[in-house]
Amino acid sequence: MKTATSNFFNDQTVFLTTKQLLRWTICSLIPIAMFLIYFYDLPILPFSPSPNSDFTHSNITSHHSSPSSSYAEKKKAYQNQCDYSKGDWIRDTSSPLYNDTTCGMMKEGRNCIKHGRPDSDYLYWRWKPSECYLPRFEPHTFLQLISNKHIAFVGDSMARNQVESLLCMLATVSIPNLVYQYGEDNQFSKWNFSSYNVSISLYWSPFLVQGNEKSSTRPNNELYLDHVDEKWAKDMNQMDMIVLSVGHWFLLPAVYHEGDSILGCHYCPGLNYTDNGFYDALRKSLRTTLSSLIDRRENNNGKGIDVVVTTFMPHHFEGDWDKAGACPKTKPYRNGEKEVEGMNGEMRKVEIEEVVAAKVKGSEDGRFRFEVLDITELALLRPDGHPGPYMNSFPFFHGVQERVQNDCVHWCLPGPIDTWNEIFLEMIKKWGEETRSED
Ligand SMILES: *[C@@H]1O[C@H](CO)[C@@H](O)[C@H](O)[C@H]1NC(C)=O
Numbered sequence: 001m002k003t004a005t006s007n008f009f010n011d012q013t014v015f016l017t018t019k020q021l022l023r024w025t026i027c028s029l030i031p032i033a034m035f036l037i038y039f040y041d042l043p044i045l046p047f048s049p050s051p052n053s054d055f056t057h058s059n060i061t062s063h064h065s066s067p068s069s070s071y072a073e074k075k076k077a078y079q080n081q082c083d084y085s086k087g088d089w090i091r092d093t094s095s096p097l098y099n100d101t102t103c104g105m106m107k108e109g110r111n112c113i114k115h116g117r118p119d120s121d122y123l124y125w126r127w128k129p130s131e132c133y134l135p136r137f138e139p140h141t142f143l144q145l146i147s148n149k150h151i152a153f154v155g156d157s158m159a160r161n162q163v164e165s166l167l168c169m170l171a172t173v174s175i176p177n178l179v180y181q182y183g184e185d186n187q188f189s190k191w192n193f194s195s196y197n198v199s200i201s202l203y204w205s206p207f208l209v210q211g212n213e214k215s216s217t218r219p220n221n222e223l224y225l226d227h228v229d230e231k232w233a234k235d236m237n238q239m240d241m242i243v244l245s246v247g248h249w250f251l252l253p254a255v256y257h258e259g260d261s262i263l264g265c266h267y268c269p270g271l272n273y274t275d276n277g278f279y280d281a282l283r284k285s286l287r288t289t290l291s292s293l294i295d296r297r298e299n300n301n302g303k304g305i306d307v308v309v310t311t312f313m314p315h316h317f318e319g320d321w322d323k324a325g326a327c328p329k330t331k332p333y334r335n336g337e338k339e340v341e342g343m344n345g346e347m348r349k350v351e352i353e354e355v356v357a358a359k360v361k362g363s364e365d366g367r368f369r370f371e372v373l374d375i376t377e378l379a380l381l382r383p384d385g386h387p388g389p390y391m392n393s394f395p396f397f398h399g400v401q402e403r404v405q406n407d408c409v410h411w412c413l414p415g416p417i418d419t420w421n422e423i424f425l426e427m428i429k430k431w432g433e434e435t436r437s438e439d
């Protein structure tokens with residue numbers, strides 16, 4: 001399935017095989033046309049090498065800066081807080097909360113068990129943070145804590161992957177009603193849990209700001225960095241909590257607009273614009289998004305809002321995208337075996353920095369809470385958690401094929417991404433305690 005698009009990128013193709021190469025984050029490049037057919041919601045990854053980032057993990061796992069809580073209280077909460085972003089995947093014998101037959105909300109391509117994935121070891125690991133314990137997900141607790149609230153997941157297919165994991169876990173105690181579903185591949189959806197008066201929605205917005213995605217007819221993404229995407233932002237005032245998850249779409253060729261001018265581009269040979277890379281575009285998009293949240297709430301005199309940014313999730317393609325076993329590992333990496341570095345580290349760093357900046361900006365108004373769901377390292381250590389060839393049903397039914405599409409970006413359900421939601425729940429629990437102490 002070679003295409004013009006793939007030829008365009010061919011000379012950039014590099015195999016991630018040696019430690020040395022890891023100093024540069026480069027991956028095998030995957031034809032966009034194929035991606036549009038098989039993944040639709042998954043952009044595959046032509047990205048530029050970026051120098052090793054020397055990013056040190058800081059204490060950014062955030063707290064609510066409410067003017068009404070005392071400094072001592074804040075300091076205490078801050079110190080008691082666990083850093084879930086560092087740890088190790090350890091063996092666990094307990095089964096996931098759900099399986100292929102108990103959840104109707106997941107996109108087919110994530111249903112690895114149903115699609116015939118033969119190994120099941122990847123289901124029996126749990127995340128052990130270095131300095132504390134991460135409890136198993138408790139669906140009742142989650143629903144109780146968010147009762148009378150609307151949580152929106154906004155972003156690309158990773159946002160969808162996370163919301164589907166959440167719905168599957170919640171469905172073990174309460175079946176959600178589908179309120180609506182529309183858009184290509186149901187990119188806009190809403191569910192509710194009537195007995196808790198909870199709504200959970202999903203908005204497709206891979207840049208968060210206004211934009212047009214690269215497609216078979218559009219050679220580049222087009223981003224309007226100073227305009228928040230109204231597809232989700234128009235509903236902002238009905239949301240109590242927003243989980244943002246973007247990243248991979250920024251890696252594709254793009255042209256960046258700001259105001260009336262073109263700021264530059266990324267990966268745009270043939271266009272006479274400055275190539276200013278995608279980190280800055282991600283930063284500006286997040287800044288526009290987080291500022292809009294604050295500004296509009298202030299204008300509307302609205303109620304409080306909690307904003308969570310899920311950090312960048314590394315992919316695990318090894319070698320050719322189109323060969324069987326592009327992410328063939330069946331075990332997690334151990335702590336220390338892989339470092340968050342290069343592009344992964346840089347994306348994460350930009351996201352964290354922008355959340356910290358928003359926190360400062362929003363702190364004058366006690367109604368805002370911004371938090372980082374820092375899962376980049378957890379994700380990096382799980383090469384075994386992707387659908388791989390099992391994005392399609394029984395890919396080897398007719399014997400081993402020469403070329404098999406693999407998905408080494410999204411996560412099997414159940415799978416490691418369930419853990420992101422366990423951490424999300426701990427975050428919500430902590431917020432619940434803070435609210436009580438401020439009453
Ligand atoms: C992180 O926390 C430690 C101990 O609480 C403190 O010494 C250090 O300065 C903090 N680092 C940052 C970047 O805030």
Ligand SMILES: *[C@@H]1O[C@H](CO)[C@@H](O)[C@H](O)[C@H]1NC(C)=O
Binds near residue numbers: 098100
């Ligand atoms: C899936 O979960 C249901 C309900 O917990 C259980 O009855 C069933 O045995 C599970 N199936 C598998 C294959 O584990």
Ligand SMILES: *[C@@H]1O[C@H](CO)[C@@H](O)[C@H](O)[C@H]1NC(C)=O
Binds near residue numbers: 148149150197
């Ligand atoms: C249900 O939740 C919405 C907010 O999502 C709130 O406006 C409404 O008052 C709640 N209804 C009840 C009966 O509590």
Ligand SMILES: *[C@@H]1O[C@H](CO)[C@@H](O)[C@H](O)[C@H]1NC(C)=O
Binds near residue numbers: 177179192197
């Ligand atoms: C939940 O969705 C159902 C079906 O669309 C609807 O009848 C019900 O009013 C909704 N409940 C809430 C609390 O939004």
Ligand SMILES: *[C@@H]1O[C@H](CO)[C@@H](O)[C@H](O)[C@H]1NC(C)=O
Binds near residue numbers: 272
């Ligand atoms: C590219 O832009 C520069 C500066 O705007 C201009 O001088 C040059 O003629 C342009 N080249 C082409 C091929 O359009």
